[in-house]
Amino acid sequence: GQQVMQIPQYQHVQEGEDFTTYCNSSTTLSNIQWYKQRPGGHPVFLIQLVKSGEVKKQKRLTFQFGEAKKNSSLHITATQTTDVGTYFCAGRTGGFKTIFGAGTRLFVKA
């Protein structure tokens, strides 16, 4: 069945270092979304990407959607302790069902 793979599973960084998480799909996606879940919280929508090769920025966060629409990445520049949490990508091939990646848990040491 359709899968959305996400790596790494977790990452420890020193505050100020950069962080990247990658998402890969076995099939072409119509769109991809990114969510952040703080410890003890629920997933919160960050952004959606629809177009091939699309790049979007939110302050220190940069999101990319691959040319083939099968992969995506989230890059955080100069991490802060407030960035701690799990980042999920979620993709759709069509229809109403969204498939979530396994998530990347980010730990930031001050």
Add this chain to the structure above:
Amino acid sequence: SAVISQKPSRDICQRGTSLTIQCQVDSQVTMMFWYRQQPGQSLTLIATANQGSEATYESGFVIDKFPISRPNLTFSTLTVSNMSPEDSSIYLCSVGPSGASSYEQYFGPGTRLTVT
């Protein structure tokens, strides 16, 4: 974005019993979903709650175990029936998308269920 509330926020239940989780949205929404999230794991879609008709269940989930109601466009319930410790998890209600070109989903705060 929609504001979603869930009740109860948490519960501890004995095996063999059932628990009904309520999800209330502050506006009318077309799509409502129920997810399960094991601690430290990703989100697994249980079913899509359809207004006025039977829910659409994902592979591995059945109506007898997880009956769902959706009487209107702002409310849904999920029942976890004949519970076992394996049902211990966080159950999340979600709504979305909001439009033809908007695919984001919004999540309720979740219900943390522990089955003893």
